[in-house]
């Protein structure tokens with residue numbers, strides 16, 4: 049039987065459609081704005097949404113992303129990813145282990161894993177991950193992260209030692225995304241800087257331009 053090829057994770061800004069930041073705006077409205085700005089990767093992060101509403105949101109956001117040609121990943125929830133036909137998941141220490149997420153998702157979907165250093169990135173590869181989320185790059189108020197801030201030097205060190213593409217996360221925004229890109233990361237994950245902008249779509253466009261200018265060799 050032919051297995052459909054696993055989607056590739058597009059490089060550049062990686063936008064989170066999150067229910068903890070700007071909680072009064074529906075997730076679908078956030079996704080529409082992110083996609084209107086040209087987002088190519090959207091992670092749906094639902095920490096407060098009741099499960100049935102979360103499934104409905106996942107189906108709607110995945111459909112929007114697919115129509116726009118964007119990759120959609122579900123934060124934490126392998127079950128929702130499968131039910132909504134998402135492109136994959138992003139899991140961390142409090143979620144299913146990456147190896148088990150891979151078993152459930154099969155070879156045709158993406159698995160991203162949060163790690164804190166190069167050793168974590170090597171373990172993620174062994175577990176079947178496609179990319180690693182590495183942070184916190186800078187201080188963030190979006191989440192209390194149980195790990196020290198890496199800074200650009202720390203991020204660059206992980207990028208050099210990681211066998212998997214690295215997505216930097218934590219405090220990334222328009223003021224620093226070019227310097228994050230210059231470390232050689234594959235992607236830069238952004239939550240509050242995009243969702244709290246006056247014009248979310250325009251912010252996504254600006255983030256993409258700044259990432260491109262900062263890229264190594266770009």
Ligand SMILES: Cc1ncc(COP(=O)(O)OP(=O)(O)O)c(N)n1
Nearest residue numbers: 138139140141162181182215217237
């Ligand atoms: C791209 C990316 N990197 C890291 C994280 C953090 O995931 P996790 O550690 O599971 O924490 P929560 O997001 O679940 O609070 C991420 N979501 N995305």
Ligand SMILES: Cc1nc(C(=O)O)sc1CCOP(=O)(O)O
Nearest residue numbers: 183184188190218219238239240
């Ligand atoms: C969800 C998350 N995980 C992080 C990690 O370092 O693992 S930092 C973070 C929040 C990032 O939000 P913002 O872009 O608003 O700073």
Ligand SMILES: [Mg+2]
Nearest residue numbers: 124139140143
């Ligand atoms: Mg998680």
